[in-house]
Amino acid sequence: MLEPEVAATPALAALEQASPAAPPVGSVRLELRGVSKSFGGVRVLRDINFELRTGEVVGLLGDNGAGKSTLIKILTGVHAPDAGEMLFDGNKVENLTVQGARALGIETVFQERALAEQLPLWRNIFMGRAIANRFGLLRVGEMRKVTEALMSESMGFTSAVLTPDTHVMGLSGGERQGLAIVRALHFEADVIILDEPTMGLSLKETDKLLYFVAGIRAANKSAIFIDHNIFHVYSVADRIVLLDRGRIAGDFPTSRYTLEELTGIMRELAETGRFSDPERPQTAGPTRP
Amino acid sequence: MTAVTSAEAARRSPLSAFVASSASQIGITVAFLVLWLLFIVFAPVTFLQGAIYLSFAQTTPYFAIVAMPLTMVIVAGDIDLSFPSIMALGMVGFVWIWQATGSTELGIVATLVVGALCGLFNGVFVTLIGLPALVVTIGTQFLYRGLTLALVNGKTTALAPTSTSPIYGLLAGKIFGIPTEFYWLVIVTITAWVLLNRHRLGQNAYVLGDNRQAAELMGIPNRSTRIVLFMLVGVAAAFAGALNSLRVVNFYPGNLGEGFFLPALAAVFVGGTSVFGGRGSIYGTVIGAFMIGAIQAGIVAAGLTSYWTSVIYGAIILGSISIHAVLQRRFER
Numbered sequence: 001m002l003e004p005e006v007a008a009t010p011a012l013a014a015l016e017q018a019s020p021a022a023p024p025v026g027s028v029r030l031e032l033r034g035v036s037k038s039f040g041g042v043r044v045l046r047d048i049n050f051e052l053r054t055g056e057v058v059g060l061l062g063d064n065g066a067g068k069s070t071l072i073k074i075l076t077g078v079h080a081p082d083a084g085e086m087l088f089d090g091n092k093v094e095n096l097t098v099q100g101a102r103a104l105g106i107e108t109v110f111q112e113r114a115l116a117e118q119l120p121l122w123r124n125i126f127m128g129r130a131i132a133n134r135f136g137l138l139r140v141g142e143m144r145k146v147t148e149a150l151m152s153e154s155m156g157f158t159s160a161v162l163t164p165d166t167h168v169m170g171l172s173g174g175e176r177q178g179l180a181i182v183r184a185l186h187f188e189a190d191v192i193i194l195d196e197p198t199m200g201l202s203l204k205e206t207d208k209l210l211y212f213v214a215g216i217r218a219a220n221k222s223a224i225f226i227d228h229n230i231f232h233v234y235s236v237a238d239r240i241v242l243l244d245r246g247r248i249a250g251d252f253p254t255s256r257y258t259l260e261e262l263t264g265i266m267r268e269l270a271e272t273g274r275f276s277d278p279e280r281p282q283t284a285g286p287t288r289p
Numbered sequence: 290m291t292a293v294t295s296a297e298a299a300r301r302s303p304l305s306a307f308v309a310s311s312a313s314q315i316g317i318t319v320a321f322l323v324l325w326l327l328f329i330v331f332a333p334v335t336f337l338q339g340a341i342y343l344s345f346a347q348t349t350p351y352f353a354i355v356a357m358p359l360t361m362v363i364v365a366g367d368i369d370l371s372f373p374s375i376m377a378l379g380m381v382g383f384v385w386i387w388q389a390t391g392s393t394e395l396g397i398v399a400t401l402v403v404g405a406l407c408g409l410f411n412g413v414f415v416t417l418i419g420l421p422a423l424v425v426t427i428g429t430q431f432l433y434r435g436l437t438l439a440l441v442n443g444k445t446t447a448l449a450p451t452s453t454s455p456i457y458g459l460l461a462g463k464i465f466g467i468p469t470e471f472y473w474l475v476i477v478t479i480t481a482w483v484l485l486n487r488h489r490l491g492q493n494a495y496v497l498g499d500n501r502q503a504a505e506l507m508g509i510p511n512r513s514t515r516i517v518l519f520m521l522v523g524v525a526a527a528f529a530g531a532l533n534s535l536r537v538v539n540f541y542p543g544n545l546g547e548g549f550f551l552p553a554l555a556a557v558f559v560g561g562t563s564v565f566g567g568r569g570s571i572y573g574t575v576i577g578a579f580m581i582g583a584i585q586a587g588i589v590a591a592g593l594t595s596y597w598t599s600v601i602y603g604a605i606i607l608g609s610i611s612i613h614a615v616l617q618r619r620f621e622r
Binding site for chain 1: 483487488489490492495496499500502503504505506507508509563567568
């Protein structure tokens with residue numbers, strides 16, 4: 001096993017080169033205003049206001065059914081919101097599609113859910129954006145070569161028996177995670193969405209992942225880190241946004257709240273549907289600082 | 290890596306890597322060679338002469354031509370059971386246009402158009418209404434057959450006059466002594482291989498069959514890809530129906546295609562394509578088609594009555610899908 005530092009460095013180098021004209025640190029990259037979404041009469045998201053700045057890692061926490069995955073699917077163009085608007089770099093985005101979100105530089109690392117197990121690595125790296133000529137004929141040699149370079153340079157796959165033709169089925173959980181992250185990186189992502197990335201990872205692999213997430217900020221990119229586990233998110237996030245039953249229940253900078261305070265807030269919220277803010281006593285219900 | 294995974298145990302050398310990624314195809318090839326050897330041992334007179342191979346070259350393509358795009362539909366996680374009826378309904382298009390214009394060429398064009406429309410209907414039904422392809426295509430199998438019989442009043446049409454048209458020799462003739470069906474099979478097979486392995490359509494088909502959720506998240510066009518695949522089966526089925534009808538210079542609306550139903554599906558599954566989608570190869574289907582094609586002739590030549598054909602069909606299908614399952618579990622990780 002390579003040490004995290006060694007393994008992550010080339011990936012970070014690739015990140016820094018990815019877009020030379022990145023906007024200044026701290027400007028608002030992505031914004032949602034009053035976004036709502038229902039499925040079959042069930043309001044999954046209500047009046048969501050959310051922003052993500054350049055060079056910021058936001059942890060998105062919430063119970064099952066809080067609306068985390070719906071929010072992510074709206075940001076990535078899978079679902080369209082029923083109401084509200086979405087802005088990217090201050091410009092209003094309408095009729096966002098998956099391809100359109102990618103063109104804006106929003107990339108999701110859905111981990112295993114977005115890998116095709118029975119297919120070789122190269123087909124997974126280029127899933128949905130195969131290199132092809134104008135007749136749709138694939139440039140397989142080129143895709144294999146790029147995959148091979150990514151494997152040795154960015155994923156830290158040095159084992160000679162792992163080739164671009166290896167099926168994903170043959171990879172460990174950490175290797176799959178690496179594949180999904182490197183896929184997002186290779187396509188010059190500016191906003192990386194990590195959907196439950198620590199699920200099924202060993203402690204060591206989780207450390208490697210968290211180091212990588214911290215590197216996203218260092219490279220002046222943005223990330224939304226979704227997890228159940230606040231212990232994973234707290235150490236790398238600048239802010240923690242709590243989702244509860246389709247609403248944003250609160251937005252907490254990790255510089256102002258301790259892990260213990262946040263854990264308490266989350267427990268209170270889960271049990272009572274409201275919480276008392278240690279900084280602003282008596283504040284109840286959904287707040288947005 | 291500190292944690293040794295089962296995956297790593299399987300990683301040894303480039304040779305074992307090749308075996309690991311192609312175990313299923315190696316397995317089916319070995320099974321094919323063993324079966325062939327058995328036929329030669331039990332019926333040397335038949336299987337050491339050219340005549341039987343010329344016979345295969347004519348009879349195998351009728352179902353193998355459909356089996357190629359069918360492989361792609363199954364790889365994408367769907368299935369089409371309506372193709373025997375598309376073979377027949379396509380010929381209704383042929384007969385109408387041919388009788389109206391006297392042109393065999395235009396008749397063939399009409400056949401292909403009808404085939405494409407049947408495939409489009411299947412695909413639209415499956416993807417827009419979101420029903421399982423298995424159920425939809427059982428329904429359309431009856432629908433298309435019924436339409437065929439109703440439109441021609443169940444009557445057989447003699448196609449003898451078509452044999453004077455220039456295109457007839459390309460469709461139901463012989464070139465260098467080999468039936469033209471075989472050349473068409475070669476063309477269809479190469480086209481299907483390129484589409485499945487070297488084209489965006491095939492890339493999308495594999496991803497859709499393996500993990501439809503991933504396909505959606507990664508922006509792969511779900512409906513249009515699957516509809517196109519159903520249309521390819523429709524076109525291939527109609528074309529195979531025309532080849533068969535022109536060869537026997539008669540259009541039998543009641544049973545054209547019926548005899549190709551099991552052989553085509555068997556060829557796909559014997560060839561190692563997974564009914565769950567995401568896995569399958571044109572190479573496997575080619576081998577599967579010739580295995581299935583050889584069995585009928587081989588059993589009779591080996592001195593068994595043709596009643597045994599179905600028994601042996603069944604045994605070979607069950608045997609080969611078991612071999613695929615075991616090989617995939619052991620090697621393909």
